[in-house]
Amino acid sequence: xxxxxxxxxxxxxxxxxxxxxxxxxxxxxxxxxxxxxxxxxxxxxxxxxxxxxxxxxxxxxxxxxxxxxxxxxxxxxxxxxxxxxxxxxxxxxxxxxxxxxxxxxxxxxxxxxxxxxxxxxxxxxxxxxxxxxxxxxxxxxxxxxxxxxxxxxxxxxxxxxxxxxxxxxxxxxxxxxxxxxxxxxxxxxxxxxxxxxxxxxxxxxxxxxxxxxxxxxxxxxxxxxxxxxxxxxxxxxxxxxxxxxxxxxxxxxxxxxxxxxxxxxxxxxxxxxxxxxxxxxxxxxxxxxxxxxxxxxxxxxxxxxxxxx
Amino acid sequence: xxxxxxxxxxxxxxxxxxxxxxxxxxxxxxxxxxxxxxxxxxxxxxxxxxxxxxxxxxxxxxxxxxxxxxxxxxxxxxxxxxxxxxxxxxxxxxxxxxxxxxxxxxxxxxxxxxxxxxxxxxxxxxxxxxxxxxxxxxxxxxxxxxxxx
Numbered sequence: 001x002x003x004x005x006x007x008x009x010x011x012x013x014x015x016x017x018x019x020x021x022x023x024x025x026x027x028x029x030x031x032x033x034x035x036x037x038x039x040x041x042x043x044x045x046x047x048x049x050x051x052x053x054x055x056x057x058x059x060x061x062x063x064x065x066x067x068x069x070x071x072x073x074x075x076x077x078x079x080x081x082x083x084x085x086x087x088x089x090x091x092x093x094x095x096x097x098x099x100x101x102x103x104x105x106x107x108x109x110x111x112x113x114x115x116x117x118x119x120x121x122x123x124x125x126x127x128x129x130x131x132x133x134x135x136x137x138x139x140x141x142x143x144x145x146x147x148x149x150x151x152x153x154x155x156x157x158x159x160x161x162x163x164x165x166x167x168x169x170x171x172x173x174x175x176x177x178x179x180x181x182x183x184x185x186x187x188x189x190x191x192x193x194x195x196x197x198x199x200x201x202x203x204x205x206x207x208x209x210x211x212x213x214x215x216x217x218x219x220x221x222x223x224x225x226x227x228x229x230x231x232x233x234x235x236x237x238x239x240x241x242x243x244x245x246x247x248x249x250x251x252x253x254x255x256x257x258x259x260x261x262x263x264x265x266x267x268x269x270x271x272x273x274x275x276x277x278x279x280x281x282x283x284x285x286x287x288x289x290x291x292x293x294x295x296x297x298x299x300x301x302x303x304x305x306x307x308x309x
Numbered sequence: 310x311x312x313x314x315x316x317x318x319x320x321x322x323x324x325x326x327x328x329x330x331x332x333x334x335x336x337x338x339x340x341x342x343x344x345x346x347x348x349x350x351x352x353x354x355x356x357x358x359x360x361x362x363x364x365x366x367x368x369x370x371x372x373x374x375x376x377x378x379x380x381x382x383x384x385x386x387x388x389x390x391x392x393x394x395x396x397x398x399x400x401x402x403x404x405x406x407x408x409x410x411x412x413x414x415x416x417x418x419x420x421x422x423x424x425x426x427x428x429x430x431x432x433x434x435x436x437x438x439x440x441x442x443x444x445x446x447x448x449x450x451x452x453x454x455x456x457x458x
Contacts, residue, residue, distance in 0.1 A: 011450065087428050109424040109448025128422050130449055194452060 005303030008115040010124045012133045012169045017176040021150075022307035024141050026296035027289070034292065038304045039068035045098035046072035047090075048125070049081070049105040054265060054287055055125050055135070059102045062294035071097060091117045100302055103127075121301050129165055134297065135264055136169040138290040143174075143221055145289065146260040146282055150174070156182040156215045158245050159225035159270060161191040166264045167225060168195050175199060181206035182215045186241045189227065212245050216255050222247070224263045224270050224283075248272035252280055262286050321350065324371040326393040327383060332356050334387045335366030341382050347373060362389065382415050384408045385442065385455055408439050416444070416455040423449035 004023075008014065015023070030036075044063040048056050056074055063070050072094075073079050081090060087110060094101055095118040103111055104125040111124035111131070126132040144150050155174055157167045161183055171181060171191075181199055183191045183206060190208065199206045209215055215222070224247055232238035246269060247261065260282040263271060267283070275281050299305040330338055335355045344351050350371035359365035374394055375383070383390055384406035394402040414431040425432045425448055434444035437452060445452045 087424070088430075105424075106422075107424045107427050108420055108422050109446065109450070110428075112448045113424050113428070113430050127424075128449070 003303070003306055004300040006121050007301055008122045008124075009133050009297060009301070010111045010115055010122065010127075011131045012136045012173050014133070019307070020137065020140060020173065020176075023137060023293065023296050023300060024144055026300060026305055026307060027137075027141055027292040030292040030295040030299075031289070034065050034295065036065070037067045038299055039063065039066040039302060042068045042099040042302055043097065044068045044070050044072075044298065045094045045101045046070055046074075047094055047101060047103050048072070048074045049076045049103070049110075051075075052104050052126065054290065055104065055132075058287070058290040059123075059125060059134075059294050062291045062298060065291070066295055066299065068298070072102075087114065088117050092119075094118075095120045100298060123297060123301065126165075129163065131169060132165055133169065134290065134294055135166050136173050137297070138286065138293040139166070139170050139223070139262060139264075140173055141289045141293050142260075142262055142282060142286040147220055147258060150177040152178050153180075153220040154182065154218050155179045155221050155223065156184060156219040157191075157223045157225070158184040158212060158215075158247070160189045160227045160231070161185040161225070162189040163228060163231045164225045164264075167223065168192070170223065171195050172198060175202040175204060179204065182209060182219065183207070184209045184212050184215055184245065186210065186244050188237065188241055212247065213251060216252065218256070219259055220256065222255075222259065222261045224261060224267070226263075226266065226268050226270060243269065245270055246272060247275060249274040249278050252278060255280065320352075321369050321371045321395055322398050323396055324349075324369065324373050324394075325375060326395065327368045327370075327387075328365070328391045328393060329359065329362060330366040330368065330387040330390050331362055332364035332366050335368065338366075338383055338386045338390070339368060341386055342375070342379060344368070344370060349373065378413065378415070380406055381409050381412065385412065385415055388440065388442070408436060408442065410436050412436065412444060412455070418446045418449060418451065419453045419456050420446065420449045420451045423451070425449075 046060055060070050091114045100120055101118055101122045102125050103114055105127050108128035108130040111127040115122040124131055124133055147153055161167055227242050229238050259280055261280050263283040265287055300307055332355050339353055352369040355366040356364050390406045392404050393400055412434040418425050418432055424430055433447035437443045437445050442455055444455055
């Protein structure tokens with residue numbers, strides 16, 4: 001039995017491969033039976049220092065389904081932070097009011113720091129451009145659910161591979177499962193060298209492409225990402241690349257039957273609406289899976305469920 | 310030549326001599342050790358000939374002995390430096406500095422969005438490679454070359 005009671009989740013590297021798998025197994029139990037009164041005596045602090053729709057609602061939905069009480073804020077403008085309170089003091093105060101903290105913050109490393117200050121466990125719901133480990137775990141859950149396995153898959157990632165933290169974390173995590181990676185991006189948004197080195201160090205292979213059609217026939221997963229306007233200092237540069245990959249139903253012709261399209265959402269125009277009706281679209285179920293994974297994490301970290309080896 | 314060398318080292322009765330500083334790092338070492346605030350005698354020499362470094366720098370600080378955290382700072386700026394502690398005109402300890410495996414509050418993170426550059430959080434880095442020095446921020450997880458405070 002692995003016991004995650006009291007353990008923080010800040011970075012995808014904080015948990016072992018076995019721990020991920022056990023969390024995914026537990027999430028499967030919650031998918032089958034999502035409403036359980038397991039956290040009736042617990043208070044979950046959901047503190048979002050920057051806007052979020054899916055992640056916050058998914059965490060709060062997960063907590064509510066387990067009958068936890070949820071406190072927190074989604075708009076720091078309405079808190080003492082406006083009065084100049086430090087993150088240190090906010091976290092100390094919040095940890096005295098709650099059993100677990102779910103936190104999003106615009107600064108890289110804020111969650112790690114919060115975990116050092118807090119007297120209760122902290123789950124990172126995104127710290128700047130750094131980590132978003134629960135997104136990564138729900139991606140793993142979605143991949144395993146659609147493919148029946150996490151091992152030996154052809155994982156294709158498309159779009160903004162330079163700045164997208166979700167793809168960086170997913171590569172790190174999938175390196176545990178002997179994946180072959182296919183990176184499709186414009187030259188300006190290529191996967192960073194550090195991530196490619198991580199793949200090489202794991203003894204795995206990757207290939208880079210600029211043409212999306214080239215990867216359709218052999219991909220098991222196509223992980224689309226949004227090209228984020230806010231990352232470009234030069235608007236001309238953004239205009240040049242913003243529409244470079246649009247996945248539509250016609251492009252998917254010739255794909256493998258088991259292939260599924262994932263996307264961390266929100267999408268803009270990189271996946272055409274006509275893909276939604278194909279059997280390959282999985283992004284909305286992927287977002288739904290986030291609830292079960294977050295239930296599993298909160299239940300394990302709060303010690304009401306133990307993981308099975 | 311040997312006599313001159315001896316003279317440089319023994320010129321202070323009590324204090325520390327930092328030798329074998331790369332010539333271009335002398336003022337940086339003086340700055341990170343905040344020697345401008347030291348009340349007693351400080352002698353800074355630079356562009357001195359050195360077999361090991363070509364040109365080297367040397368700093369003598371009267372009535373000052375450094376703590377481990379300060380020695381770690383010297384190691385980051387001048388990895389081949391030698392520290393000589395002098396008490397009553399005698400060389401008491403001579404040792405090379407060594408870059409530690411973890412740097413606590415020695416260097417700044419190069420990532421402007423790192424929490425350590427926004428809140429009052431002491432930096433912490435794991436050393437990945439010592440030569441050339443490559444470090445990993447404990448908070449923002451960026452691997453980088455060091456930037457001294």
